[in-house]
Amino acid sequence: MKISGRHSIQWTLVFFLTPVILWLFLLIVLPHIDLLFMSFRTEDDSGRMLWSLGNYMRFFSEPIYWLTFVRTAIYSILVTFLTFVIALPVAFYISKVTAPRFQVFLTLLLLLPFWVSELVRVYGWMILLRESGVINHFLLKLGILDRPIEMLYNDVTMIMGLVYTSMLFMVVPLIGVLDSLDDSLIEAAYDLGAGMWSILFKIIIPHAVPGIVSGSIVVFMLTLGNYLTPNLMGGKNSLWFTEQIYNQFIASFNWNQGSAFGFLLLILSSLVIWVGLRLTNQKLTRVVK
Amino acid sequence: MIRTLPNPKAYTLGFKLYIILYFSFLFAPLLVTCVLAFNDSQFPALPWKGFSLDWFFANTPSRVGIFHDQINLESIWVSARVAFFVTIFSTTVGTCAAFLFEQEEFRFKQALYFLMIAPLVIPGVILGISILVFSNSMGIFFEDSIGVDVRLLGPGFWLVVLGQFSFISTLVTLIVSARLKKFDRTLEEAAMNLGANRFEVIWHITLKFLRPAIVSGAAVAFLMSFENFNTTLFLVGPEATLPINLYLQVRDGSTPVINAISFLLIVCTSTVALANLYFSRKQE
Numbered sequence: 001m002k003i004s005g006r007h008s009i010q011w012t013l014v015f016f017l018t019p020v021i022l023w024l025f026l027l028i029v030l031p032h033i034d035l036l037f038m039s040f041r042t043e044d045d046s047g048r049m050l051w052s053l054g055n056y057m058r059f060f061s062e063p064i065y066w067l068t069f070v071r072t073a074i075y076s077i078l079v080t081f082l083t084f085v086i087a088l089p090v091a092f093y094i095s096k097v098t099a100p101r102f103q104v105f106l107t108l109l110l111l112l113p114f115w116v117s118e119l120v121r122v123y124g125w126m127i128l129l130r131e132s133g134v135i136n137h138f139l140l141k142l143g144i145l146d147r148p149i150e151m152l153y154n155d156v157t158m159i160m161g162l163v164y165t166s167m168l169f170m171v172v173p174l175i176g177v178l179d180s181l182d183d184s185l186i187e188a189a190y191d192l193g194a195g196m197w198s199i200l201f202k203i204i205i206p207h208a209v210p211g212i213v214s215g216s217i218v219v220f221m222l223t224l225g226n227y228l229t230p231n232l233m234g235g236k237n238s239l240w241f242t243e244q245i246y247n248q249f250i251a252s253f254n255w256n257q258g259s260a261f262g263f264l265l266l267i268l269s270s271l272v273i274w275v276g277l278r279l280t281n282q283k284l285t286r287v288v289k
Numbered sequence: 290m291i292r293t294l295p296n297p298k299a300y301t302l303g304f305k306l307y308i309i310l311y312f313s314f315l316f317a318p319l320l321v322t323c324v325l326a327f328n329d330s331q332f333p334a335l336p337w338k339g340f341s342l343d344w345f346f347a348n349t350p351s352r353v354g355i356f357h358d359q360i361n362l363e364s365i366w367v368s369a370r371v372a373f374f375v376t377i378f379s380t381t382v383g384t385c386a387a388f389l390f391e392q393e394e395f396r397f398k399q400a401l402y403f404l405m406i407a408p409l410v411i412p413g414v415i416l417g418i419s420i421l422v423f424s425n426s427m428g429i430f431f432e433d434s435i436g437v438d439v440r441l442l443g444p445g446f447w448l449v450v451l452g453q454f455s456f457i458s459t460l461v462t463l464i465v466s467a468r469l470k471k472f473d474r475t476l477e478e479a480a481m482n483l484g485a486n487r488f489e490v491i492w493h494i495t496l497k498f499l500r501p502a503i504v505s506g507a508a509v510a511f512l513m514s515f516e517n518f519n520t521t522l523f524l525v526g527p528e529a530t531l532p533i534n535l536y537l538q539v540r541d542g543s544t545p546v547i548n549a550i551s552f553l554l555i556v557c558t559s560t561v562a563l564a565n566l567y568f569s570r571k572q573e
C-alpha cells in the first residue's frame with residue numbers, strides 16, 4: 001500500500017465516499033429529520049403552521065390511535081414468537097436430521113416461495129380461504145360443512161398470513177446457526193443420558209441465540225411495517241398501525257399527523273430491536289450479517 | 290435426535306410429517322393460484338370447469354387475457370423500468386460502499402457503517418413517507434427560492450426509483466462486501482509493484498474477482514424492486530407499478546387474469562432466483 005503513495009489512496013476514498021454519503025444523507029438522514037420536524041408542526045385556526053406537540057397529544061387522547069398502536073405491537077411480538085416456534089423444527093430437520101444429500105434441495109424449496117411477490121402469496125391465501133374459496137369447496141364436497149363459512153377477515157387468519165409472509169427470514173438464519181453447531185455436542189449429551197427437551201433447551205437453543213435474535217429482529221420489523229397482509233386478510237376491526245399512517249397521508253391528507261404516527265412506529269421498532277440486542281448482548285452490525 | 294444417533298420410529302415419522310405439512314403450507318397458496326389460472330371459469334374459484342388458456346390469450350368482451358390487458362401490461366412495463374434503474378443505481382453505489390467499508394480507512398467509519406445498515410431495520414412504510422415528505426419540502430424550497438417547479442420531486446416514477454434504491458443499496462452492499470472480504474489483497478500489492486495504480490488495480494483485478502457477487506447483487510436488486518410494495522405505495526404517481534396495480538384489483542374483487550399474472554411472475558422469478566443460485570454456487 002505504501003508504495004502507491006498517500007495521494008492516490010485519498011482519491012479512491014473520495015471516489016467511494018461521495019456516492020455513499022449522497023445516498024445516506026439525501027435519502028435516509030435528511031428525510032428522517034424532515035419527518036421529525038413535520039411531526040412537530042400543526043396548523044392553527046388561521047391556517048398558519050406552528051410548532052406544537054399537538055400531533056403527539058392527539059395520538060394519546062384518541063383511543064383508536066393508541067389502541068391500534070398497542071395492538072400492532074403485541075401482535076407483532078406474537079407473530080415473531082409463532083414464527084420462531086414453527087421455524088425451529090424445520091431448520092433443525094434440514095441441518096441435522098435429514099440425509100445430507102437432501103439438504104440443498106430442501107433449502108432451495110424453502111427459499112422459492114419468497115422470491116415471489118408478497119401480493120401473490122396473500123392473493124393465494126385469499127382464494128384458498130374466502131367464502132367461495134377452494135378450502136370451502138372441498139369441505140362442502142366432503143360433507144363436513146353444509147354452508148360455506150368466511151375464513152378471511154379475522155385476526156387468526158391475519159396472524160397466520162403474517163407468519164407465512166415472514167417465515168423465510170426466521171428459517172434461514174436458524175439454519176445458519178444450527179449448521180455451525182457441532183453434532184458431537186448433541187451426541188455427547190445423548191450418551192450421558194440427556195432427554196430430548198434438555199438437549200433442546202440446554203444445547204440447541206443457547207447455541208442458536210445469534211440466529212434467533214437476527215431472525216426475530218427482521219421478522220418483527222417486517223411484521224410491524226407490513227401493510228398488505230393486514231389490509232387484505234384482516235377484518236374491519238383488525239386495523240394495523242401502518243393503515244393509520246396511510247389514512248393520514250393519503251386519505252385525510254394530514255401529513256403532520258401522519259409524520260407523528262410514522263415517527264412513533266419508527267421509535268417502537270428501534271426500541272424493540274435495541275432491547276432485543278441488549279438482552280442477548282449483541283451488536284446490530286454483527287446480527288445483520 | 291440427529292442423523293448419527295438411533296432415533297425412535299415415532300420421532301422420525303412425526304418429524305417427517307411435520308416437514309410435509311410445513312411445505313404444504315408453504316406451497317398451497319402458490320399452487321392453487323397457478324392451477325386456477327388455467328380454469329375455464331369467470332371466477333378464480335373451484336369447481337374445475339376444464340383447461341383453458343383464455344386468461345392468457347383471449348380477447349373477447351367477457352374475457353380479456355393478460356396479453357391483451359392494456360392496464361396490466363402497462364404496469365408490468367412500469368415495474369420493469371423502475372427495476373432496471375434501481376438495479377443500475379443500487380449495484381453501482383452498493384459496490385462503491387463495499388469498497389469503502391472493506392478497503393478504506395477514515396474517521397467515523399463505524400458510524401457511517403451503522404447508517405448504511407439502518408435502512409434494513411427501518412420499516413418500508415416509514416422510508417416511503419420520509420422520502421415523500423422530504424422531496425415535497427425540497428420541491429417547495431426550490432419553487433420559493435429559485436422559482437423552478439421541479440417535476441421530478443413529486444410522487445411518480447423517479448421518486449419510486451429513489452425510494453427503492455434507498456434500501457436495496459444496503460442489500461447489494463452486504464452481498465458484495467461478503468465476497469470482497471475473501472479477496473486476497475496480496476494480489477493488489479503484486480499488481481501495484483508491477484506499476485499499476487489503485488484505479489487500474491480495482492478495475493482489472495478486484496472487480497473481476499467481485500463479478501459473481503455483483504451479478505448476484507444485481508439479480509436480488511431487480512427482484513426486490515420488481516415486487517416492492519410498502520415503500521412504493523407512498524411514492525407512486527399516476528404510473529402504477531405492477532404490485533400496486535394488482536393490489537387495487539385484488540382489493541376490489543378479482544378475475545382469473547390476476548392468477549395468470551401471478552403464474553407468469555412465479556415462473557419468471559423462480560427462474561431468475563434459481564439461475565442466480567446455480568451460478569453463484571458454480572463460482573464457489
